Amino acid sequence: MRRFPLFLIFIACIKGHLVSGQSAGKETLDLTLFKISWSSSHVDSWQYTLANGERLRLRLPVFEINGKETPVILQYLRAAGAVQALPNGVKEYLYEGPFEANAGLRFQMKIRAAADNPIVRFSYSLKAGNAILSQKTGKNQLTYLSASLQDFSKVKEVRLAVFNEMIHSCNLSEVPVTRADFENGGSAAGPVLVAANGKSCFLLAYEHDSMYPNRFLEYRFGEDSTASLTAVKGNYYEGQQADGYSTIWLEAGGVAGDEEKLAADYRRFMAQYISQNMESRKPYIYYNTWGRQERDKWAGGQYLSNMNLEYTLKEIDRASDMGIEVYVIDAGWFDKTGDWGIHPKNFPDGFRQIRRKAEGYGMKLGVWMDPEKAAVSSRALQQNKKYLKTSNGKHGQPSPVWETEESVDMCPVSPYWEYYAAELIRLYKETGIHYFYLDGVGQTGCDDPGHFHGTSSNTREERQQSYGFLIPVFLGKIIEKVSAACPAVIFDFDVTEAGRIGAGLQFLASGRYFILNNGPYYHNFDLTKKGSSLLPNGNRNIFVQPGPARTWFMRSVLDYDKWIPSNLFLANYQPDDPGSSQIINLASLVLGQNSIWGDILKTSPEGVGRFAKILSKYKEVRDDIAKADPVRVGRPGDTPEIYEKINPLTGKGVVVIFANAKGQFSYITRGKVNHHSWTNEGATVKKGANGHAQIDVTFEEASAKIIFFGVNNGS
Template sequence: MCSGGLTALALSFRKFQNNRRDFLLVININKGASTMQNIKTPFYTLDVGGADALLRYTANDRTFILAGPVFEVDGAPLTPDFSTVELVSEQNLGNVTEYRFAAAYRTLPGITLTLVLHTAEQTPVMRFQYLLSGDGVHRLTKTSGADALEYLKWNAAPGDSMTEVRFSEFNQLTHSFCMNEVPVEESFFANRFDVMGPLLAGGDGKTSYLAAYEHGSQYPDAFVHFCFAPDRSIALAAKKGSYTSGTVLGEQPYEGLWLQFGAAQGDTDQLAAHYRAFQLGYATQNMESRKPYIFYNTWNYQERNKWWNRKAYLADMNEARMLQEIEVAHKMGIEVFVIDTGWYEKTGDWVVNRERFPDGMKKVKAKLDEYGMRLGLWIGPTLAAVSSEAHKHNPDCKIAWNGKVPEPQPIWETEESYGMCIVSPYWETLADTLISLAKELGVTYFKWDAIEQYGCNAPNHYHGDLGNSPEERADSYAFQLGAYMSKIVDKVCAACPEVIIDFDITEGRRSVGLSFLSSGKYFLINNGPYYANYNLPCEDDWTNIFVAPGAPRTWICRTPLTFDKWIPSVLFLTHYLPDDPISSQDINIASLILGQNGIWGDLPALSETGTNRFAELLGKYKQVREDITAESAIKTGMTGSGFECYEKLSGKTGKGAVVVFSTVRDTFKYITRRKADKTCWTSVPALVEPLPDGTALITVKFEEPGAAILFFGAR
């Protein structure tokens, strides 16, 4: 018997390999005309195509009925009532298996819903997306003037406690995006309240579950929201921008957002650990973005040149300076060397400036190759110089607002540039250019900068036409921006799997959420708060406050490590300062190894002692960095308080690190929560006593404020 009392006949059993282990797909046929597919993993069973729901997810003896999407087509709701649901393909993508199911509607036979589903047996979290296609006759509509699309719906059980997890709150205190967990009150159901998410977690203490959507925008600017109802149903519904009215189903399939759902035994903290592992290993096929490399970026020195040395930003953007920096970076243990803005002749074309690099950067690349390092470059994806070939070949793809193209602007002391819309044919031009840079120059990392959420409502791109209002076109652009960014990244990484692309979210009003993390990673903090954030007078031209060595900047940079509970901190690149003295270097190294893994500054100015200190500590880190990356941080103490401790020990191996920061002269004691490897190397004198249960008692006496790093499993 199938769930729901439908008699079923087993048609076939098929096994195939997924990550070297057998994965079972059972296909059943109902007595009616439709089919129901059963996918079983160690965590859950998923029924696809049942009579009462498109998806039934069962885990830990609890079943979640996930209603399919509801669209408005030709002025009327199109509900998920299907005559057939058939498996049309399956594909092993390496870390996940992709299934495609086609569902035919009873009421509108000319329309097909395609369910794209990604599963892996190592995680309880599945990803799925809906595609809606037609015969060219039917259209998506908005009779109320607003989006009429419900992506997903399920019911919370009485007694479930729920939490909204926000990933895009921009905190002016740190001038950074931060994570925030907000309790969902019981009154939300009775009063039909809504929350933005993008992740909603719930559970009864025995089984916890989550639903999430892959999009990005700064809180509280919601494009999609979770809506609560008195019957305890929760609907994930479009709010704005999900589609444009009049979209013809037939010219191309309508692509909905990627969604996520999962459930597991235990409380929400245990669920967060599963979700974190999902983000690290199964949310993307671009797995290079998940590796804990050590990054260096030239930008901080360029700013120092401007504000401290009274030179131009690009005064030392040349071959000689880069080779000098590479020598020091290699000695320190840096692996990815990123050349920030100014290396190019023109934006858009992204050709190496031969005046600055006479041989087209060949010597730079050769030196990096000699040291086993990787080359990274700064890119402004939405920029094209006035005289660039990219602009000449895509004149209709310029960003426009209410019929006017903004005047071109100088870009970091280079030629004036137009803004280019990547929700247009220009996205493929950009992707092809990056592929050429990767293949011809050997670039394996791109830093994307200056991509604003809003900015284009042109009627001749991919976000609406003259039949849509300027406001609707603007919302469609902002909604689709993240998806097109991912399309570009995915195309580049499909051609060049070794490439990593990160997106600079160091300022507000950017597309922050789960969407870009399905393809790349984030560049989280630049220099933190400005004087204006604190309403302070600026006594220098450098408008950031925390630009000097020492502890204060690290307090700012460590504050967003709260992300690490749900999303690994390795996906939020943040740069720390390498400057002498050793006391400052230890604090900065101790901070960056918690996962943010970035360095920038004036490398040739470092003392030999300081350079060697980085080499020593980063060398120890590399021995256990996979263990550190795999585990979320257990934090004790407030950031910047007397003692602030982070435990990142692997629950499987006992290897990893415990990092302690102190602002006082006193003795710190700590017992690890997880079992600890018996081999321990410490950056300062410390006593480590193994305890009978496998944990360790740590005692550190701080003669001065500073940091202590204890690497467990490193020699």
């Protein structure tokens, strides 16, 4: 028997209907892709059976309640309440049962699953009267699951939030789990664990965000080939009420096949089923003003030199000419952080003309925000002083926010989260802002005993750790509240610096990541004296000039695309002349990162036309590109470096070939392609009788060739 639990792949649907029954003392869910079964009594685990007979078993959690280790062993586990249909095509199921040893303790399990995908989400909660969660060892005592992996020849950890100083960005890494890890009590942060045996491949995952190696949960390995997902720190605090305690969302999935098939199904799950906020999954094309604001500063001005109505209206005109769909006004559009009113001097009519012009082009408006900041004179601070971030009883010193009024930090893990969510709802409804770009939130910072992350009975360390664990949880709560009131809203979170909350699965259940800024700084490569800048204008960024170098770093994060669609990881390319640089940037953008910044009013008419033409072709097939599993040959900076994103159902998509030197190359598509195609100069396409295409390209300089399949092939 195969005995590797999957975090519970409990539910799916057969033609949209849940099938259940009893046989031989078991409760069974008979599903299209697999069966789930558990004992009718003495329920301590679940069994997951694929259609090919492979079986996996997951043991239920172990809590510490009232100072005693308390495994979840139930008298029974039965449906509680009606099945709910969610907007994204997922159904939610609720199960409940009493503990066998103490009927006063009850256990709930919530499950979300789609009918056509093997990945499920689930969470646990407790109904426990006056019971408390305790930690007699001084540390969290919570095991979410344990599972045997003895029948799996390959086990792998997939890390999502390793911060790489060379590219100055989070990136994905896949790390084998070895026999030595099991024999020596090793551990893995994940958040994804993959196991394969040649017949089937499974994963389990948890939805939380932390920058590696600052882990709040981990998988621990045992000599008996078990893997246990355990709390490390901050998952709860000593004395926290057990009644109503809910875990974070967990995930599991499995396929009869290899890792490639599992990754494809997981990628589709991330695109369609993890989030209720479906607007965040659409591959819109963005422009952000910060790239231009940086140039204003480097030229001797201020970040806010052109933060005004006249300049913004001109940029919106130009952005529309280029094919932009979301215009994002970065730092400085507001008069006070916390209150988030539109700056009355810079925008006297409060975005009225800006909104009218943008909507006339069918364009959405977006803004930058730091959700923790509140200006010293703001109403937000005056009404919420007890929710200031504190460390050892002291508040941080006020400091300016990008040339605006001095601000202090608020704690979102407190009632302040609802105040902030209400401000976002107000902005959405009053100004037409549909996109919020959140920035600046770190994993540490508050130990106040009056918030939601501990009390005066807990140590400072406990409160700090609980704060770190709960920060991404409360960002998710903010987004859920705003999305419920404003269904078309989109959220991004900036993970472009070390020390932020990391690029994990929690935020991706609500929004997307802003994954990479300008790439590395001079100090990343020891090119500056300590405390100084290499350039007299104060610019710390290396790769901001036209040419291929910047795009090497920007494309480095496309490793995520194997497991998570690249359009959930926004990065900004540049519109600068000459045309060869614009082609490289456009070729990179259409792989899914979908954004530019820079001074677009200085882009030549030829460049504006180039963006408009290629982005119009991209829009014809971008949904196919977003759905397509990636094929890649080479790494960023290689010659050639090739990407294929073809939707197998339609044959539509793109092939992009980069080179850094003069030469000729050929490539035959892995997928079958639509017979209509378009290429930029220097590429020819020959379609074979078998449906594949041979692409021949000629490079005279560093450049890129873009081949769209399934587009109108007119000029």
